[in-house]
Each structure stands twice: as structure tokens, then as C-alpha cells.
Amino acid sequence: MLPSSLIVIVATALFTLGAALMLIWGWRKGFLRDLDAQSRVIFDDRDWRLARPWESPAERAEREREFGVSLPADKGEWGGAL
Amino acid sequence: MGRRTVSAPDATQAFGATALEAGEVSAVATSRGLAPEDLDVRLRADASSRTVVLVLFSVAVLWLLVGSIFGDIASIKLHWPDFLVQQAWLTFGRVRTAHLHAVNYGWATAALIGTSLWLMPRLVHAELKGAGMALVGGVLFTIGITVGIVAVLMGYTDGMEWLEAPRYAAGPFLVLGGGLVGLSLFRTVAARKAPHLYVSVWYILGAFIWFPMLYITGKWPTWSGVESAAVNWFFAHNVLGFWLTAMSVGAAYYFIPKVLGRPVYSYQLSVVGFWSLAMFYSLNGMHHLVGGPLPTWMITTSIVASVFMFIPVVATGINLHMTVVGRFGALRYSPTLRFVVLGALAYTAVSVQGSFTALREVNRVTHFTHWTVAHSHVGGYAFVTFVCFGAMYYIVPRAVGHEWPSAKLIRWHFNTVLAGISIYVIALTAAGVAQGMALLDPATPFEQSVIRAMPGLYGRTLGGLILTVGHFVFAYHFWIMLRMPRGVPRRSRPPFHDAQPVLYTREAAAAHGAPAQEATS
Amino acid sequence: MTRISLIALGAFAIMASAICLLVLLPQAMLGSVQAPPGLAPYTAVQLQGRAVYMREGCIYCHSQQVRDPSFTTDVDRGWGTRATVPADYVYDRPHLLGTMRSGPDLINVGQRLPDLDWHLIHLYNPRSLVQWSNMAAFPYLFEEKAIAQLSPTDRVINIPGRDAASTTAIVALPDAIALAEYLVSLKRQYPVPAASQASDQRVGGSHDAR
Numbered sequence: 001m002l003p004s005s006l007i008v009i010v011a012t013a014l015f016t017l018g019a020a021l022m023l024i025w026g027w028r029k030g031f032l033r034d035l036d037a038q039s040r041v042i043f044d045d046r047d048w049r050l051a052r053p054w055e056s057p058a059e060r061a062e063r064e065r066e067f068g069v070s071l072p073a074d075k076g077e078w079g080g081a082l
Numbered sequence: 083m084g085r086r087t088v089s090a091p092d093a094t095q096a097f098g099a100t101a102l103e104a105g106e107v108s109a110v111a112t113s114r115g116l117a118p119e120d121l122d123v124r125l126r127a128d129a130s131s132r133t134v135v136l137v138l139f140s141v142a143v144l145w146l147l148v149g150s151i152f153g154d155i156a157s158i159k160l161h162w163p164d165f166l167v168q169q170a171w172l173t174f175g176r177v178r179t180a181h182l183h184a185v186n187y188g189w190a191t192a193a194l195i196g197t198s199l200w201l202m203p204r205l206v207h208a209e210l211k212g213a214g215m216a217l218v219g220g221v222l223f224t225i226g227i228t229v230g231i232v233a234v235l236m237g238y239t240d241g242m243e244w245l246e247a248p249r250y251a252a253g254p255f256l257v258l259g260g261g262l263v264g265l266s267l268f269r270t271v272a273a274r275k276a277p278h279l280y281v282s283v284w285y286i287l288g289a290f291i292w293f294p295m296l297y298i299t300g301k302w303p304t305w306s307g308v309e310s311a312a313v314n315w316f317f318a319h320n321v322l323g324f325w326l327t328a329m330s331v332g333a334a335y336y337f338i339p340k341v342l343g344r345p346v347y348s349y350q351l352s353v354v355g356f357w358s359l360a361m362f363y364s365l366n367g368m369h370h371l372v373g374g375p376l377p378t379w380m381i382t383t384s385i386v387a388s389v390f391m392f393i394p395v396v397a398t399g400i401n402l403h404m405t406v407v408g409r410f411g412a413l414r415y416s417p418t419l420r421f422v423v424l425g426a427l428a429y430t431a432v433s434v435q436g437s438f439t440a441l442r443e444v445n446r447v448t449h450f451t452h453w454t455v456a457h458s459h460v461g462g463y464a465f466v467t468f469v470c471f472g473a474m475y476y477i478v479p480r481a482v483g484h485e486w487p488s489a490k491l492i493r494w495h496f497n498t499v500l501a502g503i504s505i506y507v508i509a510l511t512a513a514g515v516a517q518g519m520a521l522l523d524p525a526t527p528f529e530q531s532v533i534r535a536m537p538g539l540y541g542r543t544l545g546g547l548i549l550t551v552g553h554f555v556f557a558y559h560f561w562i563m564l565r566m567p568r569g570v571p572r573r574s575r576p577p578f579h580d581a582q583p584v585l586y587t588r589e590a591a592a593a594h595g596a597p598a599q600e601a602t603s
Numbered sequence: 604m605t606r607i608s609l610i611a612l613g614a615f616a617i618m619a620s621a622i623c624l625l626v627l628l629p630q631a632m633l634g635s636v637q638a639p640p641g642l643a644p645y646t647a648v649q650l651q652g653r654a655v656y657m658r659e660g661c662i663y664c665h666s667q668q669v670r671d672p673s674f675t676t677d678v679d680r681g682w683g684t685r686a687t688v689p690a691d692y693v694y695d696r697p698h699l700l701g702t703m704r705s706g707p708d709l710i711n712v713g714q715r716l717p718d719l720d721w722h723l724i725h726l727y728n729p730r731s732l733v734q735w736s737n738m739a740a741f742p743y744l745f746e747e748k749a750i751a752q753l754s755p756t757d758r759v760i761n762i763p764g765r766d767a768a769s770t771t772a773i774v775a776l777p778d779a780i781a782l783a784e785y786l787v788s789l790k791r792q793y794p795v796p797a798a799s800q801a802s803d804q805r806v807g808g809s810h811d812a813r
Contacts, residue, residue: 003490009628015620022613023357031609035349038278042205042336044124047343049547063343078341079418079476080492160705162736163729167740174739175660200701228786231711241657241697244721281611287607288614297620299626306696308689309633326620360614364621370702373670375687380629446675450704524679528707529735535705536737552649 046071052078090135116365123275127203128565132481134217138196139474140564141224143557145188150550152181157543171235179234186244186326186462187227187256194329195220195263198286201336202267205283206274212266219262226255242300242310244318249301256297258450261421262285264290279353285332286359292324305368308376312368319367323463330425330469331398337422337472338405341410347404355397362390367439372449388440395433402426417492421472424500428464432457447522452535453514454541456507463503463549471499471556478560493558498552506545513538638693641793652785655778656699658740666701666787667710681715682708684792691791706738711785722783723760723775731763731779744779747771800807 008076026032051060064070156178158165166172179233203210210216230247233239239246247253267290271283300317339346346352368376406412406423413420435457439445448454475492479485486492515536520531628747638644645653656662669683677683687710692698716722720734725744729736745760753759758775765773775783 007267012620012628015616015623019613019616019620021363022609023618026609026613028605029606031606032353036345036351038280039349039352041276041278041280042282042340043345044345046121047340050343052343052412053415054409057290076479077415077653078412079190079337079472079479080416080486080489087750108627158639159739163737163739167742170659173659173741173743175663178663179660237658239657239660239697241662243662243702268607279607284610284614287610291611291614292618295615295622299622306698307633307636307694308693308698308700309630310695310697310699311692312629313626316622357613357617360617364618365625367625367813371700373674374668374700375689375691377629377632377689380625383624450702454702470668476621521680522676524676528680529733530736532705532737539737575688 050077089410096529118411123207124204126209127207128200128480130213131200131203131594134210134213134220135196135200135477136481136564137391138192138199138220139222139478139560142189142196143191143386143560145184145192145227146553147557149184149189150546150553151190152177152184154543154550156181157539157546161539161543169451170237176237179239180231182244183227183231183234183247185467186321186455187230187247188224190326190462190466191227192220192224193474194326194333194466195223195469197333197473198267198329199263200481201282201333202270202286204407205276205336206271206282207276208270209268211273212262213267213450215262216266219259219260219264219266222255222262223259226252226259229255240301240350240413241588242314242317244316244321245300251301253301260293260297264294276308279345280336281349281356282332282336284356285328285335289325289328292320296320296324298528301363305334308374311371311374311514316367319370320364323363323366326462326466327363327429328359328394330466331429333469333473334402334426335423335474337418338402341406341416341419341476342409344405344409346401347599348401350382351397351401355394355401356586358390358397359394362387362394364410366391366436366440372440372442372445380571385440385442388437391437394439399426399430399433415497418472418476421468421475425465425468425472428460428468431548432460432465435460447518448514449518450521451514451518452510452538452549453518456514459503459510460507464507468499471495474560477534478563482563482566483565484563486559487562487566488559491555495552495556495559498548498555500552502545502548502552505548506542509538509541510543511538513542520570613619633689636689636693638661639690639793639795642691642694642791645788648781649785649788650785651778652781652788653699653742656785659739659782661709662699662701662704664705664738665707665709666704667708668700669708669710669791674738677708679709683711685795687791688795690795707735709786709789710791711789713790714792717787717790719780719787720760722786723758724762726782727760727762727773727775742778744776744782746774746776760779797799 025073045067046066048063049069049071050073052073055063155166155172156174159174159177163174170176199210226247230252233248233251234246238248238251240248247256271279271287296317300313301322302313305313324413328462335346335352365387366384368380369388372381372385374381402423403426406419413423439448439453439457475486516534516538517531520526520534521528667687669677669685669687671686672678678685691710692700725732726741728742729738730740733777744766748757748771750770751773753774757772758780759772760775761775
């Protein structure tokens with residue numbers, strides 16, 4: 001039974017090895033570095049400055065200190081109501 | 083300013099335009115050293131995907147209604163078995179299959195493909211490449227689903243669960259349609275201008291690589307015997323994890339941070355979550371066959387992998403939940419966030435439940451019972467469908483250029499579907515446990531497993547009907563949205579910003595310093 | 604993550620390895636399973652019945668598998684005398700193992716209920732024989748015919764409780780007869796060769812009872 005499926009076992013091992021090598025390669029190339037910037041790629045300047053109605057005054061002050069004066073949100077800015 | 087108008091003709095009506103038109107663009111640009119391209123890019127991205135997204139969403143909503151009705155009929159038939167028995171196409175076995183295909187491949191798939199097509203240009207800061215190609219692909223895919231469902235209702239089936247649609251009738255449409263959409267997405271990523279590929283991109287690209295592999299494996303015509311069972315559940319489990327879940331998690335990774343205006347809690351964890359999901363989820367399928375006539379090592383492999391699912395689930399869960407922690411107040415203001423955050427919670431819940439259900443000691447009670455059906459609805463509805471609703475509440479206004487006309491309808495929609503799915507899941511889980519306990523005791527006659535599950539089956543019908551009401555409310559609202567002239571809010575209705583979100587008053591808004599809304603458009 | 608190739612190839616490789624492990628490897632191992640001597644291939648009419656079974660979605664309420672007695676009570680319940688093994692299914696294309704038991708398991712239903720007429724009546728209206736049943740009725744697999752017009756080849760079924768003075772009779776259509784033929788053919792009681800049971804078939808057995 002085992003010999004007949006040897007090819008399959010080897011293939012499984014190779015594919016798994018391949019996946020592992022891809023990750024190692026990606027890591028060595030630096031794709032996993034600077035993750036903080038990667039996580040911010042969906043935001044544009046406006047996103048940081050929009051006044052959010054649920055912010056506390058302290059949160060808002062902190063955001064304004066970092067990103068500048070607040071911008072008013074559009075109608076429906078948050079998807080649906082308000 | 084002129085440049086934006088030229089490059090995105092409809093952009094003036096889109097969200098995000100007004101704030102900068104208020105004369106602040108230069109201030110932004112100079113004070114932060116940023117060019118207005120930022121916004122320009124996003125508006126052009128949105129404009130490029132608008133048509134195909136709206137077409138796919140419309141198709142999705144239609145399938146949602148059709149699928150709900152089929153689901154209700156199937157549910158009723160289990161407690162009133164003589165309901166609609168005269169017509170072959172309305173028999174339980176066919177209607178149930180039509181429901182599964184309509185909601186999974188019709189509704190959820192179309193909604194998630196639409197969401198992915200809308201997200202991708204935004205994520206990579208480029209326009210959608212091959213939008214026409216994607217549109218043709220979406221239409222072909224829809225034809226394939228329709229052919230499949232009609233075939234099943236007419237009695238043509240390939241016979242394996244989740245794979246019933248005939249391979250030679252529906253298959254070509256699905257393969258070609260999905261392929262064209264995938265090609266459009268890959269071309270868009272290839273033309274990217276963003277410096278990084280955000281985590282959502284991985285999930286969407288992954289889904290479009292995985293689904294063809296799964297579909298071809300599942301539909302390969304030579305499987306027989308218990309091997310076809312292994313293939314069957316390899317496909318049926320993975321189509322959830324690598325198609326619906328992948329795109330839904332991708333969407334959640336976008337909408338939660340985007341609305342809140344804060345990055346995900348830990349980007350490292352999102353890397354861990356993505357690759358460990360691929361690693362472990364792909365080996366889960368055989369836990370649908372625990373105790374079955376398959377080699378034990380296969381089933382054991384899947385049980386072990388199911389337990390290992392804690393790693394991606396905890397990683398993704400921490401990321402999505404911790405991003406919201408401290409900002410739960412935002413859920414009152416944003417239906418998008420409300421749906422997506424609840425969907426993310428359901429994802430964690432359904433995954434943990436799934437890991438436990440795979441354990442032999444639990445499985446010997448729950449296998450072959452309604453528990454599994456309830457479980458699949460936590461995943462397919464409370465998670466995937468909620469994320470789809472959230473995404474659509476965010477995307478549709480940006481695609482048609484005006485806001486949802488009624489907060490009341492949104493509230494109705496949210497409340498009915500939340501109540502409906504809660505009743506559904508609780509009733510059917512209880513029914514499953516009662517059924518499973520009865521089956522496990524040889525002294526209890528089989529009929530008791532039917533009789534004891536019966537109250538839960540009535541409860542499921544109640545929950546399902548409430549869901550259907552919610553879906554019609556949503557479909558009506560969506561229809562109004564499409565019929566309103568583009569970019570011009572209808573004046574005959576109260577201005578939307580006068581409506582109050584749930585649990586929220588204007589005074590509270592003033593106290594928080596919410597900016598006054600100007601009816602500029 | 605800035606490379607499409609990393610994501611695309613990585614995703615492909617992981618899924619490919621899973622397909623190797625859970626699809627191709629079992630295929631290599633199970634492909635050589637021989638039909639036990641006691642198992643006959645399906646006849647043409649049984650295959651037709653099997654197609655009806657798939658078409659009407661019987662699988663969504665009925666399983667076709669007996670699990671090991673050490674794991675569950677399938678055998679105690681009288682659904683079989685032994686756990687089913689891969690060799691029992693070599694003629695099944697595709698499998699109909701099922702994942703739901705709204706109704707009882709059917710892999711040995713031919714043993715328990717060998718009467719073709721019982722099945723025909725039950726298909727026409729399950730509740731005429733089993734009061735608590737919530738199974739779908741399949742009246743469209745039958746035809747109501749005037750007694751005067753009956754031909755000798757018609758298979759008339761006698762539904763309990765039906766008006767005896769009726770001028771019509773219920774006649775089973777070929778699909779109903781084929782389905783009933785398939786059901787009564789379902790028997791997996793013959794002894795299976797020790798080899799196919801022992802090799803890797805200790806389902807839910809003691810060695811991995813967690």
C-alpha cells in the first residue's frame with residue numbers, strides 16, 4: 001500500500017517544503033518588515049482627520065495634535081445611518 | 083481640483099469630495115505635505131468598479147430573496163411534511179438544495195465578489211483593470227448559478243452535497259465567469275500603485291486561487307466509493323473556509339479599521355492568521371465523516387487540524403476584536419460597523435464551535451443532527467451574510483453617489499435579521515442536541531429523535547420567516563437606492579441626517595462635538 | 604507583503620499539498636479496494652432507483668453508513684450487524700454516505716424492510732404506515748388511474764385507510780418502483796474480508812478513542 005503512494009507522499013512533502021520556503025524567502029526579502037506602514041496603507045489623509053461622533057474629547061484632541069484639525073464627515077460616512 | 087473632475091467625472095457626487103471642496107484642500111496639502119492625489123486615487127478607484135459592483139449586488143439581493151423563500155419552504159416541510167408535495171420540483175430534497183445554492187453561490191458569492199471588486203482598486207490605489215471583463219464574468223457566473231439551480235429543481239443533479247449543480251451544464255459558466263473576475267482582480271493588483279499589499283488583498287487573491295483548485299477537484303468526474311465522500315467533504319468544507327470566509331475576513335479587515343480610523347491591532351497577527359488558516363483549514367474536511375467508513379488516519383488528521391484552527395481563529399479574532407475594543411460606541415453610529423463587528427464575533431464563535439464539534443466525544447452526539455445545520459448558519463449567516471450586509475451599507479452609497487434614504491429601514495433590517503438568526507440558531511441547536519441524545523441511547527426508539535427535535539424545527543421556521551422579512555426590507559431599501567437619481571438625494575423623504583441612529587440622540591451628538599451636517603449636495 | 608507571487612504561490616502550494624494528502628493519497632490507497640464476494644453490482648433498475656434517490660434528495664435526511672459499535676449505537680439500534688467498510692461502497696458512484704439522520708440510516712434497509720410494497724406505500728404517503736414520520740410524501744411518483752382503465756402491467760398499491768369504494772387506484776410509476784427496488788437491495792451484511800477491515804479501517808476504534 002505505501003509504495004504505491006510513495007509518489008504522493010513525496011509530492012505532499014515537497015509542496016509543504018515549497019510553502020515553507022516561500023515564507024522564508026518572503027521573510028528574507030523583507031516582505032514582513034515595516035508592518036506598521038503596511039497596516040496603514042488603507043488610510044488616506046482624510047481618514048485620520050475625520051471627526052468621529054463617538055470620539056471622546058480627549059481622543060479627538062490627541063488625533064488633532066497628530067494629524068491636524070478635524071474635517072467634518074460626510075453624510076453616510078460610516079456606512080448607513082448618520 | 084480640476085484634475086480630479088477630469089479624471090473622475092462622477093466623483094463630485096461621491097463621498098469624501100465635499101470635505102475638501104470646502105476649501106480645505108490646500109490647507110491639508112500644505113500643512114501635512116500631502117498632495118490631493120490621495121483622494122483623487124480613491125475616487126477614481128471607486129468610479130472604476132461602480133457598474134460591476136452594482137450589478138453584482140443587485141444579483142446578490144435577488145438571490146437572497148429567492149434563497150430565503152426556498153429556505154422557508156424547506157424548513158416548513160420538516161414539520162408539515164404534507165406541505166407542497168404534489169409538484170416534483172417542490173419536494174424537500176430539491177428545495178433544500180436550491181436554497182443552499184441560492185444563498186451560498188448566489189447571494190454570498192455574488193455579494194462577496196462585488197465587495198472584492200470594489201475593495202481591490204481601493205486597496206492597491208489603482209483603477210479596476212478589465213472592469214468590462216469582470217462584468218461579463220459576473221454575468222456568466224450568475225447564469226451558471228441559475229442553470230445549476232433550475233437543473234436541480236428539474237431533477238438533474240451530480241448527487242454530492244454542495245456540488246449538485248451538473249458539472250457539464252453549470253460548470254463551464256462558473257469556471258469561465260469566476261476566471262474572468264479573477265483575471266480582472268489579478269490585473270488590478272499587477273497595476274498597483276500602493277507600496278504594500280494590505281492583508282485584505284491576500285485573502286481576496288487567495289480566494290481566487292483556491293476556489294478553482296477546489297472546484298476542479300470536487301467536480302472531477304472519476305471519483306467513486308468512499309473516495310468520493312472524501313472529495314465531497316474536502317470541497318464542501320473548504321469552499322466555506324477558502325472562498326466565503328476568505329473574502330469575508332478580507333472585507334472585515336478593511337471595514338473595521340477604515341471606519342474606526344485606526345489600524346488593525348497587530349499586523350503581525352494578521353500574517354500568522356492568514357498562513358495558519360491556509361495551513362490548517364485545508365485539512366479540516368474529513369471531520370464531516372467522523373466514524374465513517376474511511377481510513378482512520380484521514381479523519382484523525384482532520385480532527386487534529388480542526389483543533390489547530392484555534393491558531394488562525396485566535397489570531398484573526400484578537401486582531402478584529404481588539405481593534406474595536408474601546409470604540410464600541412461607534413457601533414451605534416455605523417450600521418456597517420455593527421454588521422461587520424457582529425459578523426467577526428460570529429466568526430470567532432462558529433470557529434470555536436467547529437473545533438469542539440470535531441472532537442469525537444462531541445461529534446458522537448452532534449453528528450447526523452440539526453446541530454450541524456445550525457452551525458452552518460452561524461457561519462454562513464451570522465458571519466458571512468452579516469459582513470456582506472455591512473459591506474453593502476458602506477459601498478452602495480459610494481457607488482450610487484447618495485446616502486441610504488431611511489435610517490428606519492436600516493434599523494428594521496438589522497433588528498429583524500439579528501432576532502431571526504438568534505431564534506434560528508438557538509432553536510435548531512437545541513433540536514440537534516435533543517435529536518443527538520435520543521439517537522445515542524439505543525433504548526430510546528428512533529421516533530423520539532424526530533419528536534423531540536420538532537419544537538426546534540418550528541422555532542427554525544419562525545426564525546427563518548423573520549429573516550425573510552428582514553431581507554425584503556433590505557431589498558426594498560436597496561431598490562429605492564438604485565432608483566434614486568444618481569447623486570441627488572430625494573427631497574420628498576426626510577433628509578437622512580435628520581434620522582437618529584439607534585440608542586443615540588442629537589443632544590448626545592452635540593455633547594460629543596459631532597460636526598454639524600451640511601446639506602451641500 | 605508586497606509580492607503577488609509570494610501570496611499566489613504560497614496559497615497554491617498549501618492547497619496543493621492538502622489535495623495531495625486528503626485526495627490523491629487516499630485515492631492511491633483506496634483505489635485497490637476490491638468488492639467483497641457478497642456484494643453484487645447494482646442492476647439497471649437499481650441504478651435507476653439510485654438516480655431517483657439522488658434526484659429527490661433522500662441523502663439530506665438519510666445516511667448510508669454504520670459506525671463502529673465502540674463509538675456509537677448504530678449497531679445497537681439495529682441498523683446493521685457491523686460497521687461498514689470502504690469495500691461496501693465500491694459500486695457507489697458517487698457516494699451517498701450522508702450527514703443527516705432526520706430519518707433512519709438506510710445502508711441495510713433492505714434487510715430490515717424487504718417488502719417492495721411496503722416501500723411503495725411508504726413513498727406515496729409515509730404517514731399511512733408510520734404515524735410520527737416527517738418524511739416528504741412523493742405522490743408525483745405515482746398515478747391515480749380509473750380502475751376500469753388499469754392494464755395488467757400496472758402496479759397497484761393499496762394505501763391503508765383509502766376509501767375501498769373508490770373508482771380509482773394508485774399506480775406506481777417506474778421511478779417509484781425503481782427507487783423501491785434500490786432500497787430493498789441495500790444490504791451490507793455479508794462478511795467482509797479481514798484484510799480490508801483490519802488494514803486501516805478501525806473506525807473510531809479503541810486506539811484513538813480520545
